[in-house]
Structures are given as structure tokens and as C-alpha cells.
Amino acid sequence: AQSVAQPEDQVNVAEGNPLTVKCTYSVSGNPYLFWYVQYPNRGLQFLLKYITGDNLVKGSYGFEAEFNKSQTSFHLKKPSALVSDSALYFCAVRALTGANNLFFGTGTRLTVIP
Amino acid sequence: EAGVTQFPSHSVIEKGQTVTLRCDPISGHDNLYWYRRVMGKEIKFLLHFVKESKQDESGMPNNRFLAERTGGTYSTLKVQPAELEDSGVYFCASSQGRGSGGNTIYFGEGSWLTVV
Numbered sequence: 206a207q208s209v210a211q212p213e214d215q216v217n218v219a220e221g222n223p224l225t226v227k228c229t230y231s232v233s234g235n236p237y238l239f240w241y242v243q244y245p246n247r248g249l250q251f252l253l254k255y256i257t258g259d260n261l262v263k264g265s266y267g268f269e270a271e272f273n274k275s276q277t278s279f280h281l282k283k284p285s286a287l288v289s290d291s292a293l294y295f296c297a298v299r300a301l302t303g304a305n306n307l308f309f310g311t312g313t314r315l316t317v318i319p
Numbered sequence: 320e321a322g323v324t325q326f327p328s329h330s331v332i333e334k335g336q337t338v339t340l341r342c343d344p345i346s347g348h349d350n351l352y353w354y355r356r357v358m359g360k361e362i363k364f365l366l367h368f369v370k371e372s373k374q375d376e377s378g379m380p381n382n383r384f385l386a387e388r389t390g391g392t393y394s395t396l397k398v399q400p401a402e403l404e405d406s407g408v409y410f411c412a413s414s415q416g417r418g419s420g421g422n423t424i425y426f427g428e429g430s431w432l433t434v435v
Contacts (some may be wrong), residue, residue, distance in 0.1 A: 248323075306352060308364070309361045309362040311360065316406065
């Protein structure tokens with residue numbers, strides 16, 4: 206069975222500081238991993254994905270994520286947080302074989318404090 | 320290029336009524352998905368169309384939910400009769416290609432359903 210865990214419901218960070226939003230996954234075989242962001246009263250917006258290759262993936266708005274196979278993690282990071290980064294972040298996984306749909310975590314609310 | 324569009328954006332209905340949600344995928348995307356997020360919970364898969372065919376409907380909660388994708392273009396999701404626990408955000412999404420799990424799935428703005 207596939208699943209995603211986002212252990213933190215809420216992350217607070219000061220503007221200008223680095224941020225990390227954690228994600229661990231469980232899947233049979235190799236995973237495809239995704240991060241989406243939901244701004245207030247908006248839909249899900251794609252940030253980045255890991256398919257294969259370099260473990261460090263760069264995405265939109267200066268975000269990046271590092272795939273760690275041994276720790277089954279795919280943490281989202283940004284070197285310097287902006288107030289406008291405040292939103293709900295979802296990690297998702299899809300297996301290479303089998304079901305083609307995404308399995309999501311419960312989401313982490315990021316608040317960047319001015 | 321237009322993204323995934325959903326209608327209505329918000330809907331408030333009474334228990335027992337019927338609601339139909341519509342989704343227009345990105346042009347040329349064969350794959351169309353419906354997902355749902357109930358307040359505070361994870362986003363859950365409902366079903367997946369490839370063109371007009373239902374590829375996977377394992378996430379549909381019960382037979383009060385009916386999804387169609389006539390002609391392989393837009394899709395509708397009907398809830399009849401609606402219950403209180405159906406309240407939540409219904410996301411539609413689409414992606415290119417068949418069987419390629421690495422393709423990005425693009426989501427719409429969601430249809431926010433409140434059943435009172």
C-alpha cells in the first residue's frame with residue numbers, strides 16, 4: 206500500500222530564514238514524488254517532482270526538495286522564506302507500477318512571520 | 320493555455336438534494352481524475368478516466384456518486400442524494416499520456432461543496 210506522512214500540521218518560520226517541510230513515504234518499489242501548494246481559497250498548484258536522476262530537485266518559487274531513498278523522505282526546502290510562501294503544502298507519491306493516481310499526505314500549513 | 324477549470328466554485332445544498340460538478344481538463348489531456356478533501360483530512364483519490372473510459376474508480380465512496388466523461392472531454396461528478404459527510408472540496412485534475420506515472424497531474428481550483 207502507498208502512503209505519505211507529513212508529521213507536522215503547522216510550521217512557523219521567520220521571514221528570511223530557511224524553511225523545511227517534512228515528508229516521508231511508503232510505496233512498493235521506486236516512487237514518483239510530488240509537492241503541491243494550496244494558497245488560501247485557491248486550488249492545488251504543482252511545485253516540483255522527483256522522477257529519477259539527481260536526488261535534489263528544484264521547482265517553482267525557489268523551492269527544492271531532496272529525495273532520500275534510505276530514509277524514504279522527500280523534504281521540501283527553501284533557503285530564505287517569504288511571507289508570500291504562507292500556504293498549505295501537500296506531499297504526494299505515486300508508484301512506478303500499478304495505480305496511476307496520487308496518494309497525498311494530510312498537508313502542512315506553513316506560516317512565514319514578518 | 321487554459322488550466323483545469325471547475326464549476327461551480329462553491330455550492331451550498333440541503334441534505335437530500337442533488338449536485339453536479341463539472342470539470343474541463345487541459346486540452347489534449349487523456350487522463351482525468353477526481354479527488355476530494357474533507358475538512359482537515361488528506362486529499363483522497365476518487366476515480367480516474369482515460370479518455371471516456373473509467374480506468375480506476377476504487378476511491379468512489381458509495382453509489383450516491385456518479386462520474387461521467389462523455390466523449391472523453393469534460394467530466395461531471397454527480398452526488399445524489401447528498402449527505403452531510405459529502406461536504407468538502409472536490410478537485411479535478413488532468414495529465415497527458417497513458418501509463419506514465421512521471422507525468423505531472425495538474426489540478427483545478429476545486430469545487431467547494433457544503434451540505435447543510
